[in-house]
Amino acid sequence: METPQTGEFALIGKSVVIKGELSGSEDLYVDGHVEGKIELRNNSLTVGPNGNVKANVTAKAIVIQGKLEGAVNVSDRVELRKTAVVTGDVTAQRIAIEEGAFLRGKVDIQKEPGKASA
Amino acid sequence: MKFFRSSSNQTATPAVPQKLTRRSSGIGEISRLLNSEEGLCVLDMGSTSASNIRFFTGKGHKIYSEDLLWSSLDPALRIQDSAGNPVLDSKKFLDENLVYPNARFDVVLCWNLPDYMEESLVKPTIDRLWSVMKPGGFLLAFFHTRDAGPDSICYRYHVTGTDLLEMQEVKFAPPGSPASEKKSPRLQRVFNNRHIENLFRDFASIKFFLARDAIREVLVVR
Numbered sequence: 001m002e003t004p005q006t007g008e009f010a011l012i013g014k015s016v017v018i019k020g021e022l023s024g025s026e027d028l029y030v031d032g033h034v035e036g037k038i039e040l041r042n043n044s045l046t047v048g049p050n051g052n053v054k055a056n057v058t059a060k061a062i063v064i065q066g067k068l069e070g071a072v073n074v075s076d077r078v079e080l081r082k083t084a085v086v087t088g089d090v091t092a093q094r095i096a097i098e099e100g101a102f103l104r105g106k107v108d109i110q111k112e113p114g115k116a117s118a
Numbered sequence: 119m120k121f122f123r124s125s126s127n128q129t130a131t132p133a134v135p136q137k138l139t140r141r142s143s144g145i146g147e148i149s150r151l152l153n154s155e156e157g158l159c160v161l162d163m164g165s166t167s168a169s170n171i172r173f174f175t176g177k178g179h180k181i182y183s184e185d186l187l188w189s190s191l192d193p194a195l196r197i198q199d200s201a202g203n204p205v206l207d208s209k210k211f212l213d214e215n216l217v218y219p220n221a222r223f224d225v226v227l228c229w230n231l232p233d234y235m236e237e238s239l240v241k242p243t244i245d246r247l248w249s250v251m252k253p254g255g256f257l258l259a260f261f262h263t264r265d266a267g268p269d270s271i272c273y274r275y276h277v278t279g280t281d282l283l284e285m286q287e288v289k290f291a292p293p294g295s296p297a298s299e300k301k302s303p304r305l306q307r308v309f310n311n312r313h314i315e316n317l318f319r320d321f322a323s324i325k326f327f328l329a330r331d332a333i334r335e336v337l338v339v340r
Contacts (some may be wrong), residue, residue, distance in 0.1 A: 095175070097168035104166075106182045109175040 014050040022055075031066070041075070049083055056088075064101075138285045139278070143327040144258040144335040146281030148225055151256060152177050153280075158224040161250075163187075163231055165288060169276035170227075182223070186243065187303060189215050190235050191292035208242040216243065218250045226251055228259035229275050230333075232317065234303045241317065248320050251340040257321070258337055262308050265332045272303040 009029040012018065016032035023039040031048030036055050038045060044061040047053050051066035061076045064084040072078060074092040082100035089106040097103065152158060158179040162170050163186045174181040195206045226247055232240050247257060262270055273285040291299040309317070311326065311334075318324050318338045327335040 095171060097166065097171060099168070101168075102166050102185075103171075103183045104185070106180055107171050107175055108180050109178075 009046070012051075014048070047084075138273075140283050140285060140329070140331060141281050142283045142335060143281065143329075144260075144337045145277055145283060147325075147337055148256055148258060149280040151225070152179060155224075159222055160225040160227065161218075161223045162227045164227065164229045165274045165290070167274065167276045169278055169284065173277045182218075184215065186215060187231055187234055187288075188290055188293065190239055191290075191303075193292060193294065206236050206238050208239050211239055212242055212246055216246045216250060220249050221252045222250050224252055224255045226255065226257040227275075228257055230260045230262075230272065232259060232309065233262050233305055233307065234272055235306065237306060244317055245320070248340060253322075253340055255340040256337060257318075257340065258335065261314060261334045261336060262305060263332045263334060264308050264310070266305060266308055268305050270305045270332070272305070 009027045010024060012028070012030045012032045012034065014031040018032070019035045021037045021039070022028070022034060025040075025043060027043045027045070028038070028040055029046045029048060030051045030053055032050070033052045034055055035053075038053070038055050038057045038059070040059040042060050044063070045057060045059045046063045047066045047068055049065045051068075053066070053068045054070060056071045056073070057068070058073045060074065061078070062072060062074050063079040063081065064086055065081045066083065067085045069087045071088050072086070072090045072092070074090075076092065077094040077096070078090055078092040080086060080095070080097045080101035080103060082098040084098075084101040084103075086102065087104045089108070090103070091108045091110060093110055093112050095107060095109065152174070156178055160174045160179055160181045162174075162181055162183050164170070165185050165188070166183050171181055171183070190206070190211065195211055196204055197207045199205045228247070232244070235243065251257065272288045274288045276284040276286065278284050287302065289300045289302050291297055291301075314334075314336055315324060318336075321338045321340055323339045325337045327337070329335060
């Protein structure tokens with residue numbers, strides 16, 4: 001996945017270090033270091049190949065190419081690309097994992113409301 | 119028990135990674151449990167497998183992924199005993215791995231871990247698994263028969279059907295090492311049936327399934 005055009009995404013570049021709580025109402029691309037908490041309830045997060053996130057993440061969707069340590073709570077879809085290294089529990093409606101991705105933690109697939117199995 | 123520690127470092131790795139399919143009686147038994155109950159907790163101790171995550175979550179169960187063989191290769195675990203011999207620190211290993219509340223798991227997929235893991239870690243790991251499994255929970259492990267040699271390929275297993283597995287050769291670099299140092303884990307030893315029974319002596323029951331590919335599947339009930 002290419003680095004997104006700024007304007008479509010908020011971008012945290014690879015030389016940027018952020019410690020604390022991040023929240024917003026636009027999609028976010030992290031290629032730097034974030035430590036703390038990320039909340040993007042109606043938007044998506046992409047952790048780029050250089051990204052290193054140590055945070056609990058709440059988002060609509062997440063694509064991980066780099067490292068993420070923390071609980072991931074996503075209302076829609078999680079994608080782990082082949083270079084992803086994830087340590088933490090993942091809760092989502094859907095998950096896609098490429099061959100080579102590393103995951104250490106629980107995967108809990110929550111059915112979409114109204115589509116829950118009987 | 120037959121050990122392979124003194125064997126050469128040459129590997130019989132084929133040039134092209136193989137993906138083979140095999141039927142598994144153990145997975146067949148576990149599938150029956152998965153189909154009859156809801157919301158089970160499964161621990162997969164192999165390399166991260168999208169197939170396994172899809173298979174178990176697709177049936178409404180939770181899956182935990184923890185690659186213990188890879189974790190056991192962490193150079194930080196190497197210490198010396200009182201006689202100066204190199205050993206692995208099993209206490210540190212269990213402080214950092216398999217850290218779950220007691221009686222968490224209904225199913226544990228151990229795969230071929232005991233055959234490839236360093237000797238000093240095997241029994242402590244099985245004891246920890248006993249603690250984190252629910253009474254009545256299933257553990258599936260694969261053991262090589264005595265016909266296997268030290269260059270037997272180490273496979274990871276992808277569940278692709280109710281009694282079907284896809285086997286893929288494992289190659290990885292130890293934690294903290296560059297990807298260029300990827301290699302296949304080597305078979306450490308071959309357990310006989312008595313050793314396997316001793317290994318799981320605290321469990322309630324044990325069932326052996328013999329296969330044609332120099333593998334015994336062992337299904338243990340906690």
